[in-house]
Amino acid sequence: MRILIVDDESEIRDYLAGLSQWEQAGCTVVGTAANGEEALGMIERTNPDLLLTDIRMPVMDGIALAEVIRSTRPYLPIIFLTAYHEFEYARQAVRLGASDFITKPFLPEDIIRAVEKQRDKEREEWVERDSFFTIMGDEMISSEQKIEWLQCRGMNDREFVLLYTELDHVYGLQHSRNPFALKQVRKALEAVTKSEGMTAWMSEASSGVYALLPCKEYLETDNSQIIALAKLMIEACETQESLSVSVGISRTMASYCELPEAIRQTGVCMDYRMLLGKKSVLAFDAIEMIVSEKEKESLLSVNRVADLLRTGETNGIRDSISGVYHRMLSVGASRKDIQHFCIGMIERSEDVLLEFGIEPDARAAVEIREFMLSSLILTDMMKALERYLLDKSKEIRRLLSQSPKRIVAETMQIIDSEYMSELTLQIVAKRLNVNYSYLSRLIKKEMGKNFTDILWECRIEAAKVKLLKEDLKAYEIAYAVGFKDSAHFSILFKKTTGYTPSEYKRLEGGKL
CATH class of the missing domain: 3.30.70.270 (Reverse transcriptase/Diguanylate cyclase domain)
Structure with a gap:
């Protein structure tokens, strides 16, 4: 967490900023301020994750500072430093949604503990909500x-x-x-x-x-x-x-x-x-x-060409562009309609390139757009679009010629050796230096399953071994093999094996 410290006493500011425990707690002090007004400017520059502030200060006190922050950054947690006799101030701080209070005088452990508590609370909320989306x-x-x-x-x-x-x-x-x-x-x-x-x-x-x-x-x-x-x-x-x-x-x-x-x-x-x-x-x-029928047809055409582009299929791209050309002639499309389609197709092709980890060429991107916006002839526009797309198709075809089996095999090796860690498709893709969307399609094509299912299956297999060989509770095994949510683990375990973890341990353990 990025911490901003606000206190009118320089000794306290320097003391808090210099605590050696910040690094161990995974926190960084991004700045200090002597009052609320000074802090507001620093918040915009440093973008902190948590504010640690005194209540009573000159110029602008902690309560006034919190009121301003709540109107602009209502999500920013605030921990107040307060003297025991400042009851009325503390009551106002509660109204403003204070995350915690620390009374003066305080020990370093009090500060670190309060910050860690807030950090862990936010982390748990994010994990719980991500688990909700994963399961639902x-x-x-x-x-x-x-x-x-x-x-x-x-x-x-x-x-x-x-x-x-x-x-x-x-x-x-x-x-x-x-x-x-x-x-x-x-x-x-x-x-x-x-x-x-x-x-x-x-x-x-x-x-x-x-x-x-x-x-x-x-x-x-x-x-x-x-x-x-x-x-x-x-x-x-x-x-x-x-x-x-x-x-x-x-x-x-x-x-x-x-x-x-x-x-x-x-x-x-x-x-x-x-x-x-x-x-x-x-x-x-x-x-x-x-959305009009004409626009729906335009969107379908863009999606068809994008799908063909992903396969490096040149003949299909030619046929699709030809089909679009004839449909535009038949419906009497305006110059603006045609420009709209061509620019949309160019943007979609750039998105497809990025899926494969290919950065579009900046000069070529500008030139093709300038041509489409300045051209007056439909045939010229469609020919230029076809040439542009065929060039992009070549780049993708060259990438596809690399052995997909090697990439998938390396992915499986990473899963097998690191399944217990916080492993995601994005992390693996970065490790292999390929785009995660491309890797996702490759895994699905070669394995018939998506990355998440393979990872979960690997974790379930490891959990089965641990259930039979180690004296651990189900929730302990869930965390040991990489699940963040023990209930999700139990649901997947029963779905995979037909038994709950405890049933599996009792039935299969008796066979050993």
Whole structure:
């Protein structure tokens, strides 16, 4: 965690900033300030994860500082330093959502313990919510098992709306290459939902962040409030984090068990972003009404060519471009329609290249766009588009010629040796120096399963061995083999073996 320390006494500031225990606790002091006014400027520059502040200070005290912060960064945890007699100040701090209080005089352990407690609390919340999306979003887990998982945590099943905030493709600013981009989006979204008085369960995907809103969190019968919230999310990402995003909105779903369908609906929304442009709000219910048949055909054509591009299939690309050419002639498409299609196809091809870890050439990207915007002849535009796509197809075909079996074998070696660690497809892809989307398709093609299923199976097999050979409880084994959630482990174990962990240990152990 990044810590900002605020206290009017320089001795205390220097003492807190110089604590040797910060490094061991995984924390960094990013700055110190003598009062609230000075701290506000430093918050913008240092972007801390936690504020450690005195209450009574000149110029601007800790309470006034907290009031300002709550209006701009409601998600920022604040730990107050206070004297025992400052009861009225402490009561105001509670109203402002103080994360903790530390009374003066204090010991170094008091400070470190309070910060670690806040860090662990945030970590547990993120893990729990990611587990929720992992289980509820798995189509292979039955509704009965999902309901059982909810009941184990005292959670009620209910209606919800799913929002998916995805990074827009901005050429020259590939935020997917920025490891902090999604964390920045998530923080911005959490700030917006909290400021609107809503509780959203969030989880990161490969290019965006899901936000699940239980229906009790909003009152209007139509989706106008959700659309307004989506617009605030786009604005917050742009103003707070300088990121361009679009938001897809699912229908109102009747149960958390319908999360896979909600995810599919937001995916459809993102497909139509090409037609509406960046920073779009796309509601699944409204797509049929706002998208014309001509635009639907254009989108289908782009998706077909993108699929062909992924295979390096040159003849199919020629035929598709020819088909688009004749359809545009038959419907009397305008120059603007054709330009719109060509630019959309170029942007989609760049996304496909990035899936394979190929950085688009900046000069070529600018030149092809300039040509499309300046050309007046349909045939010239379509020929240029075809040449451009065929060149990209060659690059992908060259990459595909590398042995996929070798890459998959190396992936399996990593899983076998490191299954107990926090292993993700992105981590493995980075290790192998390939794009994670390409690796995902490769694993599915060669193994008939996705990465997560293979990893879970490996962990279950290791758990079976530990159950029979080691005197450990089921939850201890779950954590030992890499599961963050013991209930999820139990569900998958029974799904795989037909027994609960304890049943398996009793039945199979008796055979030894």
